[in-house]
Amino acid sequence: MDYVDLIFAMMGLSALLSVVATALAIRSKDLLNAVIFSSVQSVAYALIYFLLLAPDIVLVYVAVSVGIYPLILILLIKKVGRYETKQNWEQLKGGDV
Amino acid sequence: MDIELVRFMFLLTVVSFYVNLALSIYGVIAKPNLVKKIIALTILQDSASIFAVLVGYKLWRPGLTLQPPVLTDLTPTSETLKEFVLRSVDPLPQALVLTAIVIGLAVTVFLTTITLHIQKHFGTVNVDVIGRLKREEVYEEVI
Numbered sequence: 001m002d003y004v005d006l007i008f009a010m011m012g013l014s015a016l017l018s019v020v021a022t023a024l025a026i027r028s029k030d031l032l033n034a035v036i037f038s039s040v041q042s043v044a045y046a047l048i049y050f051l052l053l054a055p056d057i058v059l060v061y062v063a064v065s066v067g068i069y070p071l072i073l074i075l076l077i078k079k080v081g082r083y084e085t086k087q088n089w090e091q092l093k094g095g096d097v
Numbered sequence: 098m099d100i101e102l103v104r105f106m107f108l109l110t111v112v113s114f115y116v117n118l119a120l121s122i123y124g125v126i127a128k129p130n131l132v133k134k135i136i137a138l139t140i141l142q143d144s145a146s147i148f149a150v151l152v153g154y155k156l157w158r159p160g161l162t163l164q165p166p167v168l169t170d171l172t173p174t175s176e177t178l179k180e181f182v183l184r185s186v187d188p189l190p191q192a193l194v195l196t197a198i199v200i201g202l203a204v205t206v207f208l209t210t211i212t213l214h215i216q217k218h219f220g221t222v223n224v225d226v227i228g229r230l231k232r233e234e235v236y237e238e239v240i
Binding site: 048 | 166201
C-alpha cells in the first residue's frame, strides 16, 4: 500500500466520520451533546484540511473551531437552558412570561 | 498507487461534503431552537470553505509528490521556483478560507449576543414560541 493510498483512505474515512458527527449534532435534543458532536466534526475537518495540504489553515481552524466555538456555545447554553424542549403554549402563557 | 481506491475515496470525500452541506442547511431551516441553528450554521460554513480548499487541490500523478504552498528556500533560483510551482497546491483559496474562518468567528459571537438578548426579552429561544408571543403582543395593542 502506497502512501498516496493511505492519504486518500484517511481522507475518505474522516469524511465519513464527519457525516456521522453532523447527523448526530443536528438530531440530538441535548444541546451540550450537539456542541460536542460538532467539535468531533471539526476534528475530522481539521484532518482533511491537513491532508489537502493546507497546514496553515489547520493552525487557525483547530484553535477556532475546536476551542473557541464550543466555549462560546457552552456559555450560551448555560444561560439559555440545556434541553431543546417543545414548549406548550398554554403552559407558557400561564407561566412567568 | 492504486488508482481505483484513490478515485473511490476522493468521490466518497466529495459526496460526504455534499451530505454535510444538505444536513446543515436542514438544521438551519427546520430546527426551531436558535442555539441549534447557530451550531448548524457553523457546520455549513466549514463545509463551504472546505469546498473552496478542494478547488485549489492538485491531481496526484505517478512520480510527482505534492507539497503545501510554503517556500522554505530564502533565496530561490528559477529552477527551485519552477519545481515549487510544479509541486505545490494553489495557495489563493487557502488564504481566502483563512480569512473566512476568522470572519465566521466574529459572526458567531454576534449571533450569540443577539440570542442572549432574545432570551432576556422573551424568556425562550424557540422560534415558534417567539412568533406566537409577538403576534399576541400585536393583537393586544390593536385591541
